[in-house]
Amino acid sequence: MADRHHVTLAIIGLPNSGKSTLLNALLGQRLAATSQVAQTTRTRVLGVVDRGDKQLAFLDTPGIHTPRHALNERMMGHVAQALQEADVLLWVVDADDHLGPGERALARRLKLIGRPTYLLLNKIDLLSRGRLLEKVATYKDLLPFKEIVPIGAKTGLNLEPLWALLEGEADKPGWPYGEETFTDQTERTLAAEFIREKVLRKTREEVPHGIAVLIERWLEPGQEDYPEDMGPEGVFIAARILVDRDGHRKILLGSGGEMIKDIRQSAQRELKKLLERPVRLELFVKVDEGWRDRPDRLDRLEI
Ligand SMILES: Nc1nc2c(ncn2[C@@H]2O[C@H](COP(=O)(O)OP(=O)(O)O)[C@@H](O)[C@H]2O)c(=O)[nH]1
Ligand SMILES: [Mg+2]
Numbered sequence: 001m002a003d004r005h006h007v008t009l010a011i012i013g014l015p016n017s018g019k020s021t022l023l024n025a026l027l028g029q030r031l032a033a034t035s036q037v038a039q040t041t042r043t044r045v046l047g048v049v050d051r052g053d054k055q056l057a058f059l060d061t062p063g064i065h066t067p068r069h070a071l072n073e074r075m076m077g078h079v080a081q082a083l084q085e086a087d088v089l090l091w092v093v094d095a096d097d098h099l100g101p102g103e104r105a106l107a108r109r110l111k112l113i114g115r116p117t118y119l120l121l122n123k124i125d126l127l128s129r130g131r132l133l134e135k136v137a138t139y140k141d142l143l144p145f146k147e148i149v150p151i152g153a154k155t156g157l158n159l160e161p162l163w164a165l166l167e168g169e170a171d172k173p174g175w176p177y178g179e180e181t182f183t184d185q186t187e188r189t190l191a192a193e194f195i196r197e198k199v200l201r202k203t204r205e206e207v208p209h210g211i212a213v214l215i216e217r218w219l220e221p222g223q224e225d226y227p228e229d230m231g232p233e234g235v236f237i238a239a240r241i242l243v244d245r246d247g248h249r250k251i252l253l254g255s256g257g258e259m260i261k262d263i264r265q266s267a268q269r270e271l272k273k274l275l276e277r278p279v280r281l282e283l284f285v286k287v288d289e290g291w292r293d294r295p296d297r298l299d300r301l302e303i
Contacts, residue, residue, distance in 0.1 A: 010086035015063025022153040033197035054170035069292035210244030234278035
């Protein structure tokens with residue numbers, strides 16, 4: 001017990017670089033929602049991994065961007081908070097993309113923070129070796145990185161060498177989290193995120209940014225209104241999908257309700273796996289114009 005140590009690491013970067021995919025890969029289970037849509041992650045997501053006598057607490061964060069709604073202001077607040085909390089920073093970049101102004105601005109910010117920072121060049125499955133070497137050369141003078149590590153979060157490329165480096169950072173005495181703890185997300189929050197992820201994966205263009213999921217009812221066996229025919233181990237979940245305008249509601253329902261049916265079925269399947277028990281899911285779509293700028297809604301959504 002006496003030689004137990006820990007470290008807190010924030011996973012940061014621009015939208016879509018693969019931060020949440022990396023968190024899930026490091027954890028070995030799906031905890032954070034991921035999608036091809038920028039701004040999928042809206043809050044700080046904690047994932048805890050115990051490796052031998054080292055405990056590593058990862059903070060996944062929303063991608064850094066210029067906020068245009070109160071929602072996005074809060075998202076950037078979560079980034080700022082994680083930057084404060086973390087001992088070590090893991091900056092994930094999409095190595096298949098260009099080094100742009102957003103990344104240069106982030107480099108300047110990190111310079112001021114002055115925390116040990118690893119640069120993780122992600123998505124190397126999409127790069128030739130030559131291009132990868134060029135990338136390393138482009139990035140290496142941005143900051144005095146502790147290390148530049150090429151990885152493939154999606155396929156698990158190079159994660160073992162990364163683990164070795166990160167374990168070496170665990171030098172604070174004790175373990176802040178119990179051995180059973182792997183996240184601070186509740187089942188309800190996870191369920192809402194999984195439902196939202198399904199919506200993101202099935203819709204396109206501006207729709208996803210205007211969507212939020214609220215768990216309205218969560219009924220366990222023995223509770224009033226729990227459907228009797230579900231058996232003694234299930235959970236009944238009713239969720240409301242908020243959309244920003246009526247056009248989006250129509251897209252989400254699809255012709256003849258096909259789209260929402262598809263979302264419901266695949267979300268229900270996913271929730272069964274997550275909760276490890278039978279799940280019955282009901283979804284409602286509701287137009288809530290301007291919810292992204294309403295503090296009361298954001299509070300209720302726990303963003
Ligand atoms: N080809 C490839 N795609 C990846 C990799 N890691 C993440 N992605 C994809 O990049 C997109 C954004 O991933 P996500 O984890 O949601 O990014 P985040 O916004 O930084 O959290 C998703 O479509 C992922 O499947 C990788 O190593 N290789
Ligand atoms: Mg994310």
